Amino acid sequence: MSITLTLIGQSIAFFVFVWICMKAIWPPITEAMAARQKQIADGLAAAERASLDLELAQKRATDELKDAKAEAAALVEEARQRAAQMVDEAKEDARAEGAKLLEAARADIEREVNRARETLRKDVAVLAVAGAEKVLGQAVDAGAHAALLDDLAKQL
């Protein structure tokens, strides 16, 4: 178990192996590891950003939904008011129309009544004269009693 050339041989082998490891083995492995580490870190950062974005988007969506709901409610409310208003207007119109019609009918009736009264008045004079003639048995001069007849007619 003496010291021999083996020692020098092993030293040379040591340097050769270390050199090969340094040139061909260590750099690619550590570089790949570092690159993968960076990739994973980037991926995680992106995922975090995405989840943040998602949260924001969800918040925005909720806000927009709320706005839309409020708007819809406002529209419905407006429509309801409008409908009520329209109904009121229609009622008002109908009432006014009815009143107008009533007024017209009343005026018609008045006119009819007046006309009937006018006719009646004319007829009354004739009837009165005819009646008087029958009672008196003679012709009554309508001209002579015109004032009387007019009086009668006016009382109607």
Add this chain to the structure above:
Amino acid sequence: MASGGPLTAEGYIQHHLTNLVYGQFNEGHARAQAGCEEHCVAVGDWGFAQTAEEASQMGFMAINVDTMGWSLVLGLIFLFIFGRAAKQATTGVPSGLLNFVETIVDFIDDLVRSTFQHSGNALVAPMALTIFVWVFFMNLMDLIPVDWIPFVAEHYLHIPFMKVVPSTDPNITLGMAFGVFMLIVYYSILKKGAWGFFSELAFHPFPKWMFPVNLILEGVNLIAKPVSLGLRLFGNLYAGEMIFILIALMYGGLVMSVAGGVLQLAWALFHVLVITLQAFIFMVLSVVYLNQAHDVMEEH
């Protein structure tokens, strides 16, 4: 056994602790001397040592083919697995292998980031990864039952010795520690300049006029780093391997075999911790030493 002699406990242990050595024969070898009768070699020839004695006679001019070979194979397995992962490396969903490799790379990266305070050094982290996985693989060979590979090698491949755990060979552990040491010296000089490095060794911790004392203290301190680094790993794994060998000696007879099996399992489970821990310690200390090498001290 290569010698073919009777199997004794001592011989068995000795056999397990002997490297397959390829080296240069010298005058000390019986086979290279005048009275040689068979398998003779000439002084200066290179060849495999047939016995432990021959191996130790070769001295420095020898290579432990088994541990060196296993060390290279395990290092190549490391490069293959991690190289495949590096080729698959994608920023998309990682595959199973890439996932596994990334776990280790991430672990090392975090550790180096917290331990190594200086930026702009592209070598330290890959070095830590290489050390950790390579040493772990080398230690892991300890968990393979001690006789499997040597048995196959001896009986089917006719290789007399086969030590399969590279980190039980001080040459391997000290070789790596020496590599780390060279990096320490290189970065010390690069960051502080030759004079800065020298003054750190010579003018510290005592005043300048005591620089010989400082130099000895700091020199020992500097040398102790790689030596302790290498010997710690070697010692732990050698002791672990030794215990596995001793447990392996117990087999034979029902009671002893069962006891041996239980012991081996228990020790292997415990050894899983040791293996990982020693690989981790070797790596962390290397990073710490390199960090110190980058520290530029203020003038005292």
